[in-house]
Amino acid sequence: MQFRKSSYSVGNPEQCVEVAFARDGVRVRDSKGSALNLLEVGPDAWAAFVRSSRSSA
Template identity: 45%
Template sequence: MDRTELRWRRSSHSMGNGGNCVEVAAAEHAVFVRDSKDADGPAFGCGREPWLAFVTGLRDDRNRAPAPPGPGSAHGTGRLG
């Protein structure tokens, strides 16, 4: 597939300046991701089902309450090293 045929979409959280965002393009059997600052650079691609599992996992994690920091974590009461 020719990358110029893909319709790339940028996150609504990118604030319009390209910042630290990625762009995503969906094809018939795959989804592609690239750095919004490097449109001609490399792109990662995977099947639609693995992409859906990835995005669903992100949504599930976002809807979960964060676990309290435990011992040994950088934000807990324990020490590292």
């Protein structure tokens, strides 16, 4: 699984969010890469999050 940093993390590389897409959903983690800080969400929950984020921006 390959994680990608958020494009919004450019200004502060020490405090980033990384996302990896898988067949069964999305994994989100702190850029420090700790497996203990991994959040797993399903595709529907991720889509709702993205829609909500775009509408509040």
